[in-house]
Amino acid sequence: MTMLQDEYTAGLISSSVPSSRVVRPSLRDGVFVVSDSSAGEVIDPISLHKYIYGNDDPVENDDPSGESASLDAAALGRAVHKALGADFVEKLDPFGISGPSIVTILERHFPPLSSFVAPITSRFPDLVDIDPTNKEVFEIKPANLKKFAAGLAQLIGYITLFNRLDPKGGWHEGDVGTYTPPSVLVLTDPPDVVAVFPPIAGIITYRPISEEVEEKAEDSAEAENAELDDALGIDTLEETLEA
Amino acid sequence: MNFTQAQQEFRIRHYRWAKFRAAEEISEEFPHFWLFKGGLSWKRYHFMRELNEDEQKLFVSASLKRSHRYAAAGLGETTSAEEKALEERYFSIRERSPFEKELAARRRMGEKTKFASKRKVQRAMLSSFEGAFGYLGLEAARHVGQESSHVPMKFGGWIVQTSFYFGRSQSLIDYNHVIASEEQIRHPTTPGVTGPALLLANALCWINLGKMEWDYLTDTDVEPACDSVITLCREFFGELPKLLGGLEPKNIERENMTP
Numbered sequence: 001m002t003m004l005q006d007e008y009t010a011g012l013i014s015s016s017v018p019s020s021r022v023v024r025p026s027l028r029d030g031v032f033v034v035s036d037s038s039a040g041e042v043i044d045p046i047s048l049h050k051y052i053y054g055n056d057d058p059v060e061n062d063d064p065s066g067e068s069a070s071l072d073a074a075a076l077g078r079a080v081h082k083a084l085g086a087d088f089v090e091k092l093d094p095f096g097i098s099g100p101s102i103v104t105i106l107e108r109h110f111p112p113l114s115s116f117v118a119p120i121t122s123r124f125p126d127l128v129d130i131d132p133t134n135k136e137v138f139e140i141k142p143a144n145l146k147k148f149a150a151g152l153a154q155l156i157g158y159i160t161l162f163n164r165l166d167p168k169g170g171w172h173e174g175d176v177g178t179y180t181p182p183s184v185l186v187l188t189d190p191p192d193v194v195a196v197f198p199p200i201a202g203i204i205t206y207r208p209i210s211e212e213v214e215e216k217a218e219d220s221a222e223a224e225n226a227e228l229d230d231a232l233g234i235d236t237l238e239e240t241l242e243a
Numbered sequence: 244m245n246f247t248q249a250q251q252e253f254r255i256r257h258y259r260w261a262k263f264r265a266a267e268e269i270s271e272e273f274p275h276f277w278l279f280k281g282g283l284s285w286k287r288y289h290f291m292r293e294l295n296e297d298e299q300k301l302f303v304s305a306s307l308k309r310s311h312r313y314a315a316a317g318l319g320e321t322t323s324a325e326e327k328a329l330e331e332r333y334f335s336i337r338e339r340s341p342f343e344k345e346l347a348a349r350r351r352m353g354e355k356t357k358f359a360s361k362r363k364v365q366r367a368m369l370s371s372f373e374g375a376f377g378y379l380g381l382e383a384a385r386h387v388g389q390e391s392s393h394v395p396m397k398f399g400g401w402i403v404q405t406s407f408y409f410g411r412s413q414s415l416i417d418y419n420h421v422i423a424s425e426e427q428i429r430h431p432t433t434p435g436v437t438g439p440a441l442l443l444a445n446a447l448c449w450i451n452l453g454k455m456e457w458d459y460l461t462d463t464d465v466e467p468a469c470d471s472v473i474t475l476c477r478e479f480f481g482e483l484p485k486l487l488g489g490l491e492p493k494n495i496e497r498e499n500m501t502p
Binding site: 083086087089090091093094095099100101103104107108109110111112124130131132164165166167168186188189 | 282283306309310334337339347385387390391393395402404406408410411419421423428429430431432433436437438439442445446447448451453454
């Protein structure tokens, strides 16, 4: 858990005590109103996912298993998240959100919630479409099966949480018809070119072009070797020798 | 009038006002945008400043059609090829602001830049809001730690809530309004959770001409940024009587209410 995440986790969402207020003269019938004082507590579905650790911040987190990424990959991940976040916010303006926690998103756009304890404030979905007719959530992950699976578990957790905190529900995984990311991102810090793939079940995946090219070259080389082997009759020879 | 009609009427009024105000912004050379130091707000300002006036009008028109998409569609307005081309040009820009470049250079040299704390920004923003719009004890607002604060007011039978978001890893101010019914509904399965029975509009920010976010705030930036937010809020609140006139919940047919 990072210090930043710890800070968020420590926060409380509070409801206020009723109090009449005076507002500026032009708002003649304006008074401050009272938020709902009823307290509540919800189960945090994300905490149930064994794939997810800490405070589930795909940008800030490191991987306790040590299986993932180096600092370079983390920096690349941050840069991709930032670039896609900006693109999403611009294209879905004003309904595209990137950054705030689920609770802040709901308090800002579907208010008010009641009082909750803090753990759920530390859930930060990557991209959220808060158009009341859409209500879609996207996650951004490196393009590999393990990360995709983790992202999917994360996304299901986020959607469950949104639906448990929004009485009207309707939250679901992001659709390619709502947002199609740019297919290529040119990053400056760190400098890299990244291929981005459209969302599948709400998961947007990416991988550096260098890896993409390398893999395609390997595939191509394997295919060429196979053709060459075939042309030379090596396969037939080997089969004959084995026989 | 049922709720759907009231919602669309509000959208169209907001859109028309936005077009009127945006035209003034162009003629006044975007007085609300110069304070932005980076991010999407700076990018928009920088891009608009590089266009000639005719292109500015086209780009602003495209932006407003995007952000007021339901109103524009309802009025039969579509984005022209010229407008689309300008938007594509804008979306393809990945340039960082001079301040962001300087910041990156400083980081590479191991220098740290001191930004205002989120606590300071939050206190200053709420204090400015209180000063501008009347007495506001902090207990009247709801807070999500230092991440965001939410100030509800009653206006024209609706709850008009102003929310401030102060960022995640760095201090910033992002704000928006939402207009919802005072009437609440309870979550069908989660105890204690409520939400508005009707949501007239969310994601409102002045005239919704792109993202308005004041970031990279140092101690000396906080006050001017708060002043800018207050200016935009004041203008929006001042327009509310026209935007909401006749659309009070009491005038909406209850039997036809759809969320």
